[in-house]
Amino acid sequence: MSEGPKPPHIVVLGGGSAGWITACLLHHEWGARGGKVTVVESPAIGIIGVGEGSTPQLKAFFDLLGIAEREWMGACDATYKLGIRFTGWSETPGFESYFHPFPGPVDLHSEPGFAQNCALRRKGADVPAHPDDWFLASILAEQSKSPRAEETFPFAPSYGYHFDAHKLGTFLRDWAVGRGVEHRPLKVEEVELSGEQEIAALLCEGGERIEADFFVDCSGFASILSQQRLGTRFISFGENLFNDRAVVMPTAHSSTPRPQTDAIAMSAGWRWSIPLTSRVGNGYVYSSRHISDEDAEAELRAAIGTEKDAGEARLLHMKVGRVENSWTGNCLAAGLSQGFIEPLEATALHIVIYTATDFAKAFEAGGFTPKHRDTFNRRIAERYDGIRDYIVAHYRMNGRTDSDYWRENGANEALPEGLKAMITAWFTHEDIGSANREINGRTPAYPSLSWHCLLAGYGCFPDREKLQQLPAGIEAASLEDVRAMLQACARNFPDYDPLS
Ligand SMILES: Cc1cc2nc3c(=O)[nH]c(=O)nc-3n(C[C@H](O)[C@H](O)[C@H](O)COP(=O)(O)OP(=O)(O)OC[C@H]3O[C@@H](n4cnc5c(N)ncnc54)[C@H](O)[C@@H]3O)c2cc1C
Structure with a gap:
């Protein structure tokens, strides 16, 4: 436990997945040092009740809180998720479907060969470069295997979960309340300010006034504190992402x-x-x-x-975009009140966890003052924009021609600069790993593995009839060797039937 000033009293407005995840994390961080967390939510308004897929960040969340899978998965009807299979996004023969895995340790061995073959195929060489063949997670999903290996095999892939959003909220509420988080089922009717950007109290039905040092807005798309009361600017992603x-x-x-x-x-x-x-x-x-x-x-x-x-x-x-600043005055926005990209890569709770964890670090590093607010806001905005770019790529690079929707997406030139640069890097034969670091920073929202899977998975290569044999002296990575290695690895994972 680190020393330092006494943590603040934090009120979280909202009891959806974002509210309870944030409450659990902030209580975990500061509860033992006297930090109090209160969740105010209106059961009559309820939660959005969708959001049933996660990234491995949700596993990290449960691991951090010390909640075992056997405790929560059954209670939330949860299943394992090794990745996402995209079907029908491209009409390129042989590339009608591909699997986007969560990267894991075994991929360190197969990814270089995949990247090498992608680079050769981008230049017109007739070498195998479909992502499904190169990653353990796609083999395990194909064979309906559990992501949890036998004890003798220590290289489990990263994985996420599917779960019932209502049951997850209830589980987290009970867990948090059992550990000292205060729960106030009340509707907030007004918000009292004490300065231009300072919230003083929530005024609730029945006349109750709830004060705090700091507020977290998890009120969903309504964004009652951040956007409505503090007037935080909302930046729409509508010109890049058509789905609403x-x-x-x-x-x-x-x-x-x-x-x-x-x-x-x-x-x-x-x-x-x-x-x-x-x-x-x-x-x-x-x-x-x-x-x-x-x-x-x-x-x-x-x-x-x-x-x-x-x-x-x-x-x-769906309101697609993000707030300009997640942290304004004494208020943090998290969850749908902060932004929403769209559910394609199931990243919403991922950002909630990232936001709450990073906020706790930044707030504490500044002695519970806004000293590190601007840096924090920049990091969160970059994370949102990085995820947006990757998701927009799914639409821009689609190869479908059968409806206005797909044709307009494929012709959309209103692209974020970072995405334009990534696409250019792919088609001008740059190294995608270096390009990703250069364009998207040292910790990009998506690793080069994901960019390779997406662009190779869509078949963004020269047409098949133009592909040539490799010139003498240049070798492709051996798909046979990788297949044998992955099949041998897969034998260490038990069968998985979530319904049994
Ligand atoms: C179509 C769709 C699919 C999605 N799929 C995914 C996915 O696969 N993976 C993923 O991670 N995310 C997904 N999401 C996002 C996900 O649903 C949300 O990020 C997540 O549920 C968290 O929502 P929330 O807690 O921010 O908001 P909500 O669930 O809307 O909760 C808002 C809370 O605020 C309370 N509240 C509102 N007004 C008041 C008031 N005046 N007084 C008191 N309380 C109030 C409500 O009662 C509620 O408790 C999806 C979203 C949509 C729209």
């Missing part, structure tokens, strides 16, 4: 699911299929400029085989 709505509906399992999220292209967006132990979560994320709500629902129902009267569909509006 989603229609969601659960279905029963019709077969044993794989430990992966499926992201399948549709006529005006894409749909997810997320397996929980209790059901499959389905959602169609689309652009309301390109399809009506009714047609989107009908297209989703047709795709998942659900009749109109077989289950209720929920329509959600």
